[in-house]
Amino acid sequence: xxxxxxxxxxxxxxxxxxxxxxxxxxxxxxxxxxxxxxxxxxxxxxxxxxxxxxxxxxxxxxxxxxxxxxxxxxxxxxxxxxxxxxxxxxxxxxxxxxxxxxxxxxxxxxxxxxxxxxxxxxxxxxxxxxxxxxxxxxxxxxxxxxxxxxxxxxxxxxxxxxxxxxxxxxxxxxxxxxxxxxxxxxxxxxxxxxxxxxxxxxxxxxxxxxxxxxxxxxxxxxxxxxxxxxxxxxxxxxxxxxxxxxxxxxxxxxxxxxxxxxxxxxxxxxxxxxxxxxxxxxxxxxxxxxxxxxxxxxxxxxxxxxxxxxxxxxxxxxxxxxxxxxxxxxxxxxxxxxxxxxxxxxxxxxxxxxxxxxxxxxxxxxxxxxxxxxxxxxxxxxxxxxxxxxxxxxxxxxxxxxxxxxxxxxxxxxxxxxxxxxxxxxxxxxxxxxxxxxxxxxxxxxxxxxxxxxxxxxxxxxxxxxxxxxxxxxxxxxxx
Amino acid sequence: xxxxxxxxxxxxxxxxxxxxxxxxxxxxxxxxxxxxxxxxxxxxxxxxxxxxxxxxxxxxxxxxxxxxxxxxxxxxxxxxxxxxxxxxxxxxxxxxxxxxxxxxxxxxxxxxxxxxxxxxxxxxxxxxxxxxxxxxxxxxxxxxxxxxxxxxxxxxxxxxxxxxxxxxxxxxxxxxxxxxxxxxxxxxxxxxxxxxxxxxxxxxxxxxxxxxxxxxxxxxxxxxxxxxxxxxxxxxxxxxxxxxxxxxxxxxxxxxxxxxxxxxxxxxxxxxxxxxxxxxxxxxxxxxxxxxxxxxxxxxxxxxxxxxxxxxxxxxxxxxxxxxxxxxxxxxxxxxxxx
Numbered sequence: 001x002x003x004x005x006x007x008x009x010x011x012x013x014x015x016x017x018x019x020x021x022x023x024x025x026x027x028x029x030x031x032x033x034x035x036x037x038x039x040x041x042x043x044x045x046x047x048x049x050x051x052x053x054x055x056x057x058x059x060x061x062x063x064x065x066x067x068x069x070x071x072x073x074x075x076x077x078x079x080x081x082x083x084x085x086x087x088x089x090x091x092x093x094x095x096x097x098x099x100x101x102x103x104x105x106x107x108x109x110x111x112x113x114x115x116x117x118x119x120x121x122x123x124x125x126x127x128x129x130x131x132x133x134x135x136x137x138x139x140x141x142x143x144x145x146x147x148x149x150x151x152x153x154x155x156x157x158x159x160x161x162x163x164x165x166x167x168x169x170x171x172x173x174x175x176x177x178x179x180x181x182x183x184x185x186x187x188x189x190x191x192x193x194x195x196x197x198x199x200x201x202x203x204x205x206x207x208x209x210x211x212x213x214x215x216x217x218x219x220x221x222x223x224x225x226x227x228x229x230x231x232x233x234x235x236x237x238x239x240x241x242x243x244x245x246x247x248x249x250x251x252x253x254x255x256x257x258x259x260x261x262x263x264x265x266x267x268x269x270x271x272x273x274x275x276x277x278x279x280x281x282x283x284x285x286x287x288x289x290x291x292x293x294x295x296x297x298x299x300x301x302x303x304x305x306x307x308x309x310x311x312x313x314x315x316x317x318x319x320x321x322x323x324x325x326x327x328x329x330x331x332x333x334x335x336x337x338x339x340x341x342x343x344x345x346x347x348x349x350x351x352x353x354x355x356x357x358x359x360x361x362x363x364x365x366x367x368x369x370x371x372x373x374x375x376x377x378x379x380x381x382x383x384x385x386x387x388x389x390x391x392x393x394x395x396x397x398x399x400x401x402x403x404x405x406x407x408x409x410x411x412x413x414x415x416x417x418x419x420x421x422x423x424x425x426x427x428x429x430x431x432x433x434x435x436x437x438x439x440x441x442x443x444x445x446x447x448x449x450x451x452x453x454x455x456x457x458x459x460x461x462x463x464x465x466x467x468x469x470x471x472x473x474x475x476x477x478x479x480x
Numbered sequence: 481x482x483x484x485x486x487x488x489x490x491x492x493x494x495x496x497x498x499x500x501x502x503x504x505x506x507x508x509x510x511x512x513x514x515x516x517x518x519x520x521x522x523x524x525x526x527x528x529x530x531x532x533x534x535x536x537x538x539x540x541x542x543x544x545x546x547x548x549x550x551x552x553x554x555x556x557x558x559x560x561x562x563x564x565x566x567x568x569x570x571x572x573x574x575x576x577x578x579x580x581x582x583x584x585x586x587x588x589x590x591x592x593x594x595x596x597x598x599x600x601x602x603x604x605x606x607x608x609x610x611x612x613x614x615x616x617x618x619x620x621x622x623x624x625x626x627x628x629x630x631x632x633x634x635x636x637x638x639x640x641x642x643x644x645x646x647x648x649x650x651x652x653x654x655x656x657x658x659x660x661x662x663x664x665x666x667x668x669x670x671x672x673x674x675x676x677x678x679x680x681x682x683x684x685x686x687x688x689x690x691x692x693x694x695x696x697x698x699x700x701x702x703x704x705x706x707x708x709x710x711x712x713x714x715x716x717x718x719x720x721x722x723x724x725x726x727x728x729x730x731x732x733x734x735x736x737x738x739x740x741x742x743x744x745x746x747x748x749x750x751x752x753x754x755x756x757x758x759x760x761x762x763x764x765x766x767x768x769x770x771x772x773x774x775x776x777x778x779x780x781x782x783x784x785x786x787x788x789x790x791x792x793x794x795x796x797x798x799x800x801x802x803x804x805x806x807x808x809x810x811x812x813x814x815x816x817x818x819x
């Protein structure tokens with residue numbers, strides 16, 4: 001009975017920790033989050049009604065430190081120069097009501113309500129829909145294109161999604177701009193630009209139905225910001241097309257209201273809301289996940305769940321291990337299937353207790369070598385309650401021990417026998433745009449330089465500057 | 481974001497907007513000059529003996545014969561489970577509704593009397609104007625009557641007992657009472673399932689009304705058949721939401737051919753070919769081209785009857801359909817008639 005109880009407790013803790021890694025923590029309650037903005041070291045977003053969420057690290061969010069902004073539905077935000085432009089909407093009715101919506105814009109020099117510069121400019125109406133036309137001018141999404149032209153998309157399920165050009169200097173409509181129909185049956189649209197393509201992202205499915213919501217984020221792409229936006233099967237979004245970016249994941253239903261945050265070259269995040277977070281009473285919560293680009297299409301990536309992984313170098317495919325004595329395994333039939341016609345038996349895996357007694361008790365270096373699922377090659381990732389934008393910090397220890405991967409002075413690596421929570425023992429793990437992972441220490445003793453885990457040669461590891469184009473900076477996390 | 485939710489928020493936010501320095505909701509007339517939603521912008525009514533049509537460039541079938549919609553009030557669209565739509569979309573409201581006999585198909589202008597649920601009282605009665613500073617312009621909105629004289633007898637008279645006051649289901653309507661399943665969404669904020677999901681209202685037998693409904697043969701000017709515009713236009717703006725649509729078209733092929741029927745609808749729909757149910761699109765869904773596709777169907781040389789039934793609560797309602805060859809290419813080698 002006691003054993004069953006313990007197993008249950010372990011399972012419960014495991015589930016809890018796993019969920020922690022999937023979503024923002026704190027009090028991240030929001031619906032229709034604006035694209036996340038950074039201002040003076042803090043991250044901000046606002047939802048429908050203008051309620052704010054603020055985070056000092058990008059992982060723990062709450063309403064503290066932000067100010068409600070006077071907006072209607074579903075604001076979006078973009079930074080242009082040294083100012084922040086907010087686009088938001090007001091709606092004329094409900095699902096069964098009228099469709100006279102308006103899109104307005106306004107500026108602010110800062111998002112910090114305590115700043116003396118904090119003041120929103122007078123709002124400018126830039127688009128609208130009539131009470132019964134085939135459009136519903138709400139849910140604004142902003143894009144500053146590579147050519148410096150500013151666009152806002154808007155609309156919802158009632159008819160067309162439209163795009164119109166704005167003046168990036170004023171936030172008003174560009175001179176002579178015309179509204180163009182670019183999609184149907186979406187909500188919460190926005191555009192992003194990537195590798196020569198404009199991507200229109202929108203939300204399909206049923207909104208606002210809690211755990212039964214089917215909200216999901218889809219996209220199409222075009223060479224022009226005015227479309228046509230075509231999906232992965234050649235279907236125009238004006239015919240309802242759209243390739244799935246993210247729908248539902250265990251414990252979370254209804255992904256909606258996409259926004260992109262480019263951390264740096266090769267590291268992109270998507271902000272959105274879950275309609276229902278099962279671990280938070282089914283409430284709607286802010287979520288941030290990595291963006292992975294596969295065959296020219298964006299997909300929601302994955303934060304690393306708590307668990308045991310091989311850390312495989314993208315460079316050679318070897319595995320990170322602690323440099324301990326290689327202990328050969330007994331058993332097995334050896335070469336060429338010797339042993340005649342005897343029945344097959346299970347060869348025992350090498351266990352931690354088989355080898356740990358031979359390991360040094362102090363710091364142990366790391367190296368990179370063939371993976372053989374040996375105890376010195378199995379790393380356990382455990383999320384901590386602080387993090388960076390969209391991901392927690394992890395302690396990374398040899399599974400079954402508290403021996404932790406750590407950065408050392410001189411930008412090298414070691415493992416320490418006991419995890420203490422020191423900054424050099426905390427690691428951010430970001431999935432990159434190509435699906436591989438970047439592993440960075442929170443801090444390196446003696447330097448403020450930002451570095452990540454890198455391969456040096458095939459068989460060694462160190463810390464060095466991140467470059468998305470450098471295969472040495474990338475790792476795969478494998479579970480078997 | 482769903483507008484039902486937004487309308488709830490709107491009540492509070494309208495106050496905020498008034499005092500937030502907004503420049504109001506004045507709409508530039510230049511920007512809205514060509515945003516009419518008159519019936520004839522969507523449909524051309526055709527005669528019973530109109531020359532055959534072809535599928536459009538992308539293969540969409542634009543010629544349909546549609547009967548004016550039947551009332552089926554629902555305050556939300558999440559009730560459209562498999563069993564619900566099977567029950568409601570196969571319910572016979574009038575004799576011959578589901579006939580597979582092409583010779584007995586109705587002609588444009590034919591009328592039937594249908595008894596259906598009365599639209600529910602309450603709601604906003606259609607379009608109550610902007611709640612959040614949206615500022616509906618005067619003169620726009622409901623009541624886009626189909627131009628007089630189009631069609632045969634169609635729309636010449638308002639049916640007795642026709643609902644007054646527009647939409648049967650309005651913003652701000654509460655979730656149907658009773659029978660909400662467990663886990664409908666937690667507490668507070670936006671967690672609470674706000675679209676009238678769960679079970680349909682468990683109430684006494686609804687009141688009924690009798691409508692005289694007219695068949696209209698139309699060519700759609702869009703690839704998709706904007707059923708909401710058909711409803712508004714054929715009912716002088718009286719029917720908008722909470723409706724069942726029944727439509728058919730006749731596909732004429734020169735020889736037997738194996739195809740698939742691809743369709744999309746807002747919201748749920750059932751599709752039949754020559755009397756056989758070939759496709760069901762269940763649940764609260766938007767119209768997506770090729771959303772669903774049937775198993776292989778053999779169209780027989782000559783006339784083949786394609787029938788569709790679509791149900792929707794509040795919001796946009798439309799449908800689209802085309803045919804595919806077995807090899808995945810679009811099949812266009814046929815003509816389309818209304819008989």
